Amino acid sequence: MKYSKNLMMVAAIIIVAFAGCDSSVMEHGNANLTLNLKPRVGGEALSTNPDSTYDVNGAKISFGSARMYISEITLINDENESITISNESLTVPAKNDSDENISHTIQDQVILVKHDEGINSYDAGSWPAGDYQEIRFKVGISGTTNRIDPSQVPAQHPLAKQADVNNHWNWNAGYLFLRMDGLVDTDDDAVPDEKWAIHLGTPRFLREVSLKHDFTLENEKPAMLDISVNYAEFLRNVDLKDPDERICHTMNNLPVATAVADQISSSYQIEDR
Amino acid sequence: MRLLVVKFICIALAISACTQPDSGSEEQLDLVVPGGFESVPIPSHNSLTKSKVLLGQQLFFDPILSVDSTVSCATCHIPHKFFSDGQVISQGIKGRSGTRNTPSLINIAYHKLFFWDGGSITLEHQIFGPLQNSTEMGIDLSSAIDRLESNETYRESFQDIFEEPPSLRGLTQSIAAYQRTLLSRGARYDSYRAGDKSALRPAERRGLSLFEGKAGCIHCHNGFLLTSLIFENNGLPISRGDSGRARVTGLREDYGKFKIPSLRNISETAPYMHDGRMVTLSEVIEHYNKGGNDVRGKSALIKPLYLNELERADLEAFLHSLTDSSIYAGLEVL
Numbered sequence: 001m002k003y004s005k006n007l008m009m010v011a012a013i014i015i016v017a018f019a020g021c022d023s024s025v026m027e028h029g030n031a032n033l034t035l036n037l038k039p040r041v042g043g044e045a046l047s048t049n050p051d052s053t054y055d056v057n058g059a060k061i062s063f064g065s066a067r068m069y070i071s072e073i074t075l076i077n078d079e080n081e082s083i084t085i086s087n088e089s090l091t092v093p094a095k096n097d098s099d100e101n102i103s104h105t106i107q108d109q110v111i112l113v114k115h116d117e118g119i120n121s122y123d124a125g126s127w128p129a130g131d132y133q134e135i136r137f138k139v140g141i142s143g144t145t146n147r148i149d150p151s152q153v154p155a156q157h158p159l160a161k162q163a164d165v166n167n168h169w170n171w172n173a174g175y176l177f178l179r180m181d182g183l184v185d186t187d188d189d190a191v192p193d194e195k196w197a198i199h200l201g202t203p204r205f206l207r208e209v210s211l212k213h214d215f216t217l218e219n220e221k222p223a224m225l226d227i228s229v230n231y232a233e234f235l236r237n238v239d240l241k242d243p244d245e246r247i248c249h250t251m252n253n254l255p256v257a258t259a260v261a262d263q264i265s266s267s268y269q270i271e272d273r
Numbered sequence: 274m275r276l277l278v279v280k281f282i283c284i285a286l287a288i289s290a291c292t293q294p295d296s297g298s299e300e301q302l303d304l305v306v307p308g309g310f311e312s313v314p315i316p317s318h319n320s321l322t323k324s325k326v327l328l329g330q331q332l333f334f335d336p337i338l339s340v341d342s343t344v345s346c347a348t349c350h351i352p353h354k355f356f357s358d359g360q361v362i363s364q365g366i367k368g369r370s371g372t373r374n375t376p377s378l379i380n381i382a383y384h385k386l387f388f389w390d391g392g393s394i395t396l397e398h399q400i401f402g403p404l405q406n407s408t409e410m411g412i413d414l415s416s417a418i419d420r421l422e423s424n425e426t427y428r429e430s431f432q433d434i435f436e437e438p439p440s441l442r443g444l445t446q447s448i449a450a451y452q453r454t455l456l457s458r459g460a461r462y463d464s465y466r467a468g469d470k471s472a473l474r475p476a477e478r479r480g481l482s483l484f485e486g487k488a489g490c491i492h493c494h495n496g497f498l499l500t501s502l503i504f505e506n507n508g509l510p511i512s513r514g515d516s517g518r519a520r521v522t523g524l525r526e527d528y529g530k531f532k533i534p535s536l537r538n539i540s541e542t543a544p545y546m547h548d549g550r551m552v553t554l555s556e557v558i559e560h561y562n563k564g565g566n567d568v569r570g571k572s573a574l575i576k577p578l579y580l581n582e583l584e585r586a587d588l589e590a591f592l593h594s595l596t597d598s599s600i601y602a603g604l605e606v607l
Contacts, residue, residue, distance in 0.1 A: 093318055095394045099385050101316065149395045151445040152318055161401065161441050163415040170402040171392040172521050202523065251523050 028129030029219030035124045036224050038271065039066060039115040042232040048116040050183070053192055056232050059240045060185040062192045065165050066115040066231060067179040069141050069158075071108055073124055076134035078214075083132075085109065085125045090157060094148040095173060104144045112158035112167060115229070129219040133212065139264050140177030140206040147173045169201065172251070177201045178260070180231060184240040196246045198238070200260055205250065207264040226271040233267035234260050299324060307459035308467055310497045313382045319397065319446045321453060328430045329451025332444065337420050339410035341366050346403065346448070349375040355597075356455055357542045361549035365409035372513045374549035377542050379597070380535060382453035383498055389531045389547040391504060392521045396452055397445040414441060457537055461594045473594055480591025483584055488561070490588075492574050493533045499595065504530040508565015508575040512548050528570045540593045554589050 039046035041054040041063075048063045055061075075083045086107040094104035109125040140146075141159070150161040150168045159175070161168055168175050178200040183192035217223050237259040239245050248256040299322045304313045315321050332338065333346045349363040350356040356378035363375045373389050386392075387399035403409040404417060421427040421439035428439060435443040462481075464472035473481065484490045494500055504518040506529040518527035531547040545551040551560065562585060564577035580588065 093316055093395060095385075099391075099394075101314070101385075101395075103317075147394060149398045151395070151397045151401065151441055155440060155442070161414070163413075163418055163441060166405070169392075170405050171388065171390075173392070173394040173398075204523070251520055254523070 030126045031129050031217035031219060032222045033124040033127050033217065034222065034224040035070070035111070035122050036226045037070075037113055037115070037120050037122065038226060038228045039120065040228050040230045040232070042230065046115060046231055048182075053185075053190075054232065056235050057239055060190055060192055061182055061196065061240055063116070063180065063182040063231070065179055065181050067165065067167065067176070068113045068115075068139055068229075069167075069175055069177050070111040070113060070122075070137050070139060071141055071145075072136075072138045073109060074136040075127060075132045076136070078131040078133055080133075083128060085127060087125060090153070090159075092148045092152050092159075094144050096144065096147075102144075104148055106145050106148070106159070108145065110141065110145075110158050112162075113229075116165070121224070124225075127217055129217045131214070131216050133214050134210060135213065135225060135270075136208055136210045138206055138208050140201065141175045142203070142206050146175055146201075146203065150175075169199075169249075172202075174201045174203075177205060178234065178264070180234065184246065186241055194246065196240045198235075198248045198256065198260055199250060200248070200257055201250050205257055205261040207261055209265050209268045211268060211270050213270040224273075226273060228269045228271050230267045230269070234263050236263050302326065302454075304454060304456060306456055307463050309463060310457070311383070313453060313456065315382075315453065316395070316397075319450060321450050322434070324430075324434050325447050325450045326454055327451075328427075328434060329447035329449065331430075332427075332448050333451055337424070338404060338412060338417055339366050340412040340416070343367075344410050349403075349409075350378050355379050355538045355541050359543065361544050363409075365403075365406070366411045369408040369411075371406070371408040372515050373547050374544060376534060377538060378452055378455050379538060380457050380498055381455060383502075385502060386532070390518045390521050391532055396449040400445045400448050417444065457597050460537065460597050462591075465594070474590070476587045476590040477594045478591075479584075480587040480589070480594075483580065483588050484591055487584070488578050488580060488588055489574065490536075490561075494536050499536040500533045502532065504532055505572045505574070506530045506568070506570040507546075508560070508568055508571040509546060509548075509550070510566055510568055512550065515548065517547070526570065529568060530570070536592060537595050538597050540596055554592055555585065558585050558588055 041056065044054060046063060046066060048066060050062050053060050053062050073084070077083055087109045089105050089107045091103050091105045094102050096102045111122045111124070113119075113122065145159070148159065150159060153160040165179070166176065167179070176199045178198070181195070181197035181199070184194050184196045185192045186194045211227065213225070215223070215225065238256055245253070245256050247253065248260070250257045302321045302323060304321070306313060336342045336345045336348075338345065344366050349358045349365075351358050358375045361374065362370045362372065364370055376389065381396065384396075386394060387396065388402065393399040393402055401414070404412055405414065418439050418441065421431065421444065431437065431439045431443045434447070437443065461472040461477075484494075493505060504527065506517070509529070511529055516528050518530035519525070521527075540554060543552060543554070545554070545557050551557050558580070561575065562578045562580045565571055565575040
């Protein structure tokens with residue numbers, strides 16, 4: 001009786017151990033995915049060199065900063081299942097919806113895209129090998145993660161308060177989901193000389209991007225998705241020569257914030273390799 | 274000024290005789306507060322240690338954190354003015370003016386949201402506001418860290434306390450830790466509440482009755498801080514385009530709302546309102562007595578009070594009893 005009891009326990013442990021494994025992982029393993037986010041302004045590559053100017057909606061502009069947050073990456077496999085992955089967890093102080101102090105744990109693979117530093121390739125984590133048909137992600141930070149205290153996030157984490165270029169408002173709880181600014185020519189001398197700035201954030205302007213694309217992740221084989229990010233498309237419905245549209249810190253200029261947010265989904269496109 | 278501040282901190286730490294073990298090697302301070310006060314909320318990620326508080330104090334008073342090294346936190350938060358500055362609108366670097374009156378930092382540890390509009394969620398996070406604001410200290414964060422790294426004293430202090438070079442985390446934690454020690458030590462009002470009926474003079478007692486009754490001040494100015502810490506539109510016309518809480522939330526119903534201030538030490542922290550537009554307490558009382566102005570979004574609580582002259586005087590007398598005389602006297606002695 002004692003022997004059979006032990007045998008049953010061993011069998012149960014083996015069954016539980018196998019049941020705990022994801023079948024796709026068992027069959028296919030994992031692959032590291034890199035997102036190659038190529039910044040464009042229309043048909044041109046984006047540069048934040050002040051001498052690089054672009055014609056956008058009839059305005060000649062240059063770029064100073066060009067940054068964005070990408071989060072909640074989801075892959076849709078060929079069986080139409082949504083696949084997400086968890087990163088190493090980070091617990092930080094935050095506020096809940098009632099403005100009470102809480103500890104919030106983040107496991108999402110958040111990416112801070114720094115196109116103004118010429119960085120285009122970003123680690124999107126390790127994914128189950130397999131066939132996929134779509135990638136989705138949010139441009140911005142959602143929920144309680146957008147109400148954490150960035151001053152208490154370890155410096156190397158993308159959600160940490162950045163010392164060089166503000167990624168989080170000082171006067172509001174929340175990250176700058178999309179930050180682009182620079183100079184615009186307002187006197188038609190072909191020299192951009194007036195500041196323009198569009199800093200988009202707050203939950204109402206969080207947007208999801210969905211890109212259909214058939215691709216395969218092979219076991220232990222690094223993969224890369226090339227995605228173009230068209231800053232001219234973000235600005236399609238903004239007249240930067242107009243002083244009323246030139247500066248948008250979201251809450252001070254909701255019409256411009258809305259105009260930019262509504263162009264987010266069409267500003268990203270898969271590029272075939 | 275420096276001696277005065279050191280004395281203030283010594284007092285604050287002296288009343289913190291009770292200690293409890295830290296997870297690290299240093300003892301955590303356990304701040305003692307007057308009867309009727311809640312214990313000071315200390316976030317678990319920023320334990321209160323003596324060395325951290327002293328570093329925060331040093332940073333608070335050091336103009337090294339402004340772009341032209343002329344302005345420190347204490348420029349606008351002056352200890353003998355109860356950590357406000359007596360100005361309508363404070364001036365930052367190069368004489369630049371902001372848009373709001375400097376609030377007192379006494380008892381700031383109890384606040385849940387920071388700035389007049391609650392736009393900052395923690396005391397640590399709040400520090401970025403004045404540091405980076407071009408009308409206050411106007412420094413970019415990388416320059417602030419560079420300066421601290423190039424200062425041997427700071428470099429060693431950060432290493433000792435945070436086991437890392439000067440960082441945004443250490444900078445914000447230490448200044449916030451210091452600010453959490455800026456506490457009330459009681460007013461005559463507290464003595465009266467504790468049972469000493471002689472602590473308030475007759476006019477003040479009548480004022481208290483009005484405060485809690487006919488005038489209805491207590492609807493917003495309640496609890497041990499004499500504020501509910503929520504946001505209300507008290508019937509002031511919008512000035513300088515400042516929409517208050519609506520700037521943060523984007524909600525129409527938050528238009529013209531500002532955080533209800535604590536009335537502790539109110540007689541010592543003129544001028545009043547979020548933009549310092551009222552110079553005297555009698556002006557403030559008159560504003561509420563007439564039911565504020567007819568402005569969009571005014572709180573339903575703001576309506577004519579019909580206080581006569583004597584009642585207004587009694588109410589003002591009561592407000593004077595909220596002064597934290599032990600701090601005031603102590604600072605004045607210096």
